[in-house]
């Protein structure tokens with residue numbers, strides 16, 4: 001009963017704002033495997049361990065090592081109740097797990113204001129964003145809620161450039177403060193981004209997307225960008241029937 005209450009609260013909050021945060025999730029096995037891969041116990045100090053010119057190569061090799069069916073399965077089990085409530089029980093998952101290193105004081109390390117849908121993702125997806133260390137202020141990322149996103153999108157024609165948009169909406173720009181064990185779940189329609197990291201610590205975070213197996217895939221196709229991860233018996237039987245005739 002209490003579980004239903006919290007799940008209803010999560011869904012209501014998500015529907016209103018376009019995002020929700022679940023707290024106290026056991027992400028330790030993922031954090032431990034990344035610490036082991038990077039030979040670094042304090043991931044917020046990764047910039048002291050890996051040189052600036054090596055960061056991108058290390059990030060890509062970490063992404064490759066994490067992009068396995070075991071890790072995708074592990075992440076889904078952490079958020080499965082929320083996913084079933086938002087997109088249903090038959091689920092496709094992004095094949096490659098994205099890794100972000102947000103290193104202090106590097107001006108080419110920012111993610112400009114954007115929404116994933118504006119960059120070619122389908123609005124039927126849900127983004128799961130997992131911090132592997134504490135995130136705060138400019139070391140984190142900012143996210144505008146649904147209503148503000150609509151206002152920003154309709155102001156683009158008038159304001160023309162991202163810098164002016166950020167200036168106009170600066171009072172509603174909040175950096176997400178998250179701890180290890182928190183998971184952010186958000187709609188790919190929301191406007192978000194990151195600034196130059198002016199703190200003295202790095203951020204390492206993961207993100208990947210889930211969607212209903214039966215929703216439109218648009219540019220990011222099944223068996224390419226996405227793979228199946230949950231399929232129910234009638235779908236399996238229907239596919240077998242169609243393939244045998």
Ligand SMILES: [Fe+2]
Nearest residue numbers: 114115116192
């Ligand atoms: Fe994004």
